[in-house]
Amino acid sequence: MHIVxxxxxxxxxxxxxxxxxEQMPSFATLVxxxxxxLILLLVVRSISGALAAFQQLTATAQMNPMFLQTLIRILGxxxxxxxAADIARDAGESALGGRIxxxxxxxxxxxxxxxxxxxxxVIVRMIP
Amino acid sequence: xxxxIRDLFRIFAVxxxxxxxxxxxxxxxxxxxxHWATLAGLVAVFVIVIGYVDHLYxxxxxxxxxx
Numbered sequence: 580m581h582i583v584x585x586x587x588x589x590x591x592x593x594x595x596x597x598x599x600x601e602q603m604p605s606f607a608t609l610v611x612x613x614x615x616x617l618i619l620l621l622v623v624r625s626i627s628g629a630l631a632a633f634q635q636l637t638a639t640a641q642m643n644p645m646f647l648q649t650l651i652r653i654l655g656x657x658x659x660x661x662x663a664a665d666i667a668r669d670a671g672e673s674a675l676g677g678r679i680x681x682x683x684x685x686x687x688x689x690x691x692x693x694x695x696x697x698x699x700x701v702i703v704r705m706i707p
Numbered sequence: 708x709x710x711x712i713r714d715l716f717r718i719f720a721v722x723x724x725x726x727x728x729x730x731x732x733x734x735x736x737x738x739x740x741x742h743w744a745t746l747a748g749l750v751a752v753f754v755i756v757i758g759y760v761d762h763l764y765x766x767x768x769x770x771x772x773x774x
Contacts, residue, residue, distance in 0.1 A: 588712065595719040599726070603745070606722030609752050613718055616759045617711050620766060627770045648772055655771025 585618050608670045615662060649694055653687050660686075714759070718752050725749070 592614030599607040630651055637647045660683030667676035725748030732741035768774060 588715070591712070592715060595715070599719065599722045602726035602729070603722050605749060606718070606725065606752065609749075609756055610715070610718055610722065613715060613756050613759060616756070616763050617715070620759075620763050623763070623766050623770050630770065651772050655767055655773055658771075659767055 581621065585621055588614055588617050604670075608666070611669060612666050615666065619658070619662060646694060649690055652690055656683055656686050656690070659683075711759075714755055718755060721748050721752050 592610055596607040596610040596614075599610060633651075634644070634647060637644055660679055664676035664679045664683075667673070667679060725745050728744040728748075729741045732738070732744060
């Protein structure tokens with residue numbers, strides 16, 4: 580991860596967006612959206628290495644790979660939803676940002692339900 | 708300068724030129740032209756940004772196993 584490059588992109592985009600904000604707020608929103616996409620692209624590329632290491636660890640521990648897969652999916656949904664909601668909130672549409680976050684929360688609950696069911700099954704089996 | 712940074716400055720340039728066009732056309736009394744110029748600039752920028760958003764979407768769906 581090129582931290583200096585990310586900081587450079589962020590600061591440059593901040594200055595450019597601040598220059599455009601008074602005259603053309605829509606262009607300023609697009610500049611910040613673009614910079615956000617660039618930074619997220621750089622971060623996602625480096626996060627895949629960490630995720631592969633975790634998958635190897637679960638394979639060594641002989642855990643069910645379904646748990647880690649669900650966890651990774653929830654992580655992805657959380658990142659994307661927060662990104663989109665922040666963009667909406669920056670453009671002054673905080674209600675829309677709240678709706679996007681609601682959709683993300685429901686998606687996470689739907690993904691987590693099978694794990695919750697597994698836990699409940701274990702508890703029910705322990706009860707004599 | 709990498710192509711991504713060049714695109715960032717390109718978006719800023721289009722926005723800046725659109726702002727100048729908007730001001731000049733508004734002062735000469737052609738408000739409808741001013742709005743059309745702004746809309747054209749916005750569409751041009753949107754085309755650039757949408758390509759990158761699509762790229763990010765594909766990358767995230769492959770890294771985070773979302774189908």
